[in-house]
Amino acid sequence: xxxxxxxxxxxxxxxxxxxxxxxxxxxxxxxxxxxxxxxxxxxxxxxxxxxxxxxxxxxxxxxxxxxxxxxxxxxxxxxxxxxxxxxxxxxxxxxxxxxxxxxxxxxxxxxxxxxxxxxxxxxxxxxxxxxxxxxxxxxxxxxxxxxxxxxxxxx
Amino acid sequence: xxxxxxxxxxxxxxxxxxxxxxxxxxxxxxxxxxxxxxxxxxxxxxxxxxxxxxxxxxxxxxxxxxxxxxxxxxxxxxxxxxxxxxxxxxxxxxxxxxxxxxxxxxxxxxxxxxxxxxxxxxxxxxxxxxxxxxxxxxxxxxxxxxxxxxxxxxx
Numbered sequence: 001x002x003x004x005x006x007x008x009x010x011x012x013x014x015x016x017x018x019x020x021x022x023x024x025x026x027x028x029x030x031x032x033x034x035x036x037x038x039x040x041x042x043x044x045x046x047x048x049x050x051x052x053x054x055x056x057x058x059x060x061x062x063x064x065x066x067x068x069x070x071x072x073x074x075x076x077x078x079x080x081x082x083x084x085x086x087x088x089x090x091x092x093x094x095x096x097x098x099x100x101x102x103x104x105x106x107x108x109x110x111x112x113x114x115x116x117x118x119x120x121x122x123x124x125x126x127x128x129x130x131x132x133x134x135x136x137x138x139x140x141x142x143x144x145x146x147x148x149x150x151x152x153x154x155x
Numbered sequence: 156x157x158x159x160x161x162x163x164x165x166x167x168x169x170x171x172x173x174x175x176x177x178x179x180x181x182x183x184x185x186x187x188x189x190x191x192x193x194x195x196x197x198x199x200x201x202x203x204x205x206x207x208x209x210x211x212x213x214x215x216x217x218x219x220x221x222x223x224x225x226x227x228x229x230x231x232x233x234x235x236x237x238x239x240x241x242x243x244x245x246x247x248x249x250x251x252x253x254x255x256x257x258x259x260x261x262x263x264x265x266x267x268x269x270x271x272x273x274x275x276x277x278x279x280x281x282x283x284x285x286x287x288x289x290x291x292x293x294x295x296x297x298x299x300x301x302x303x304x305x306x307x308x309x310x
Contacts, residue, residue: 005272006279011288015295016278022298023178024201025305028224046179069183117160123171124161126308130301133166138293140170143177146285150180153281 026127033122038115043078044087045119048104048112051088057104058091064102066154087111181282188277193270198233199242200274203259203267206243212259213246219257221309242266 008016031042040048050067051057059067065075079102082088087108091101128136163171186197195203205222206212214222220230234257237243242263246256283291 005275007275008278008283011295012283012291015291015298016283018295018298018302021302023182025224025302027178029305032224032226069180069187071187120160120162123163126305127301128163128167128171130304131297135293135297136167136170138290139297140166140173142286142290142294143170143173146282147173147176147180149285150184150281 029126030119030122034115034119037118038111040111040115044082045112045115047078047082047102048087048108051102051104052109052112057109058101060093060099060101062099082108184281185274185277189270189274192273193266195266195270199237200267200270202233202237202257203242203263206257206259207264207267212264213256215248215254215256217254237263 027042034040034042034045038045046068047064050064051059061075061079062072065072068075070078079088079090083090086105089103089105091103093100131139182197189195189197189200193200201223202219205219206214216230216234217227220227223230225233234243234245238245241260244258244260246258248255286294
């Protein structure tokens with residue numbers, strides 16, 4: 001395998017490593033702020049954001065897991081913990097045995113609404129304030145293209 | 156708080172959300188591939204990459220934790236598990252009570268060397284193959300700038 005690996009050039013290596021560090025550092029910092037300011041983990045926040053984006057705040061376990069790229073077992077455990085805190089409820093699906101739904105509760109909506117202004121301020125001060133509009137556009141375009149590709153490969 | 160929040164414009168929102176999805180999806184996919192192909196978690200891989208980057212493959216717990224933006228307790232637990240698998244060892248620091256070192260072992264180096272060609276292929280096929288050199292340059296520049304800012308804020 002090693003002989004045929006398409007190793008990265010030094011430019012690629014440098015950019016990729018910087019990008020990974022950004023991921024680790026920005027992700028870590030935002031996660032810690034969320035936890036401290038809003039008592040939500042990054043995982044809680046990702047689930048709540050996803051559920052506020054879908055009609056009636058409800059989505060099948062399997063679709064939620066695919067959206068977040070989580071293993072099903074991780075999703076089940078995490079949703080059980082969030083349900084224990086009243087942020088979501090599990091809703092059985094009578095007409096379709098394939099899967100239950102996860103539904104955001106009023107408390108879940110209240111939690112994310114309370115977290116949102118603090119989170120947006122952190123996103124601005126830690127990230128957006130240091131990125132030009134043109135750079136942000138490039139970032140958004142690249143992200144959409146790669147995500148579309150990842151979704152395609154999966155199906 | 157809500158009245159004064161600097162909410163994102165729709166362009167900013169769109170780009171930021173795409174970027175977050177890229178992190179979730181690309182991070183999740185690479186992590187699953189690493190686990191399947193190389194029996195390493197993303198966290199194992201991040202620690203091993205970091206240790207191969209420092210002299211003699213050794214770094215203080217606290218420096219390693221800061222580099223990866225992990226809480227100290229997470230780092231301690233994770234290093235204990237990796238030490239149990241022989242990938243790293245813990246080295247007490249006699250002349251300085253402030254902290255022990257984490258040191259990569261020969262088995263740790265072998266694990267990351269075995270994982271590297273598979274990982275680089277995944278990074279290419281899932282990400283780099285869909286990004287132009289100019290876009291990658293922008294991505295690298297933005298990443299470096301934001302990471303430098305995050306490091307500054309922390310000190």
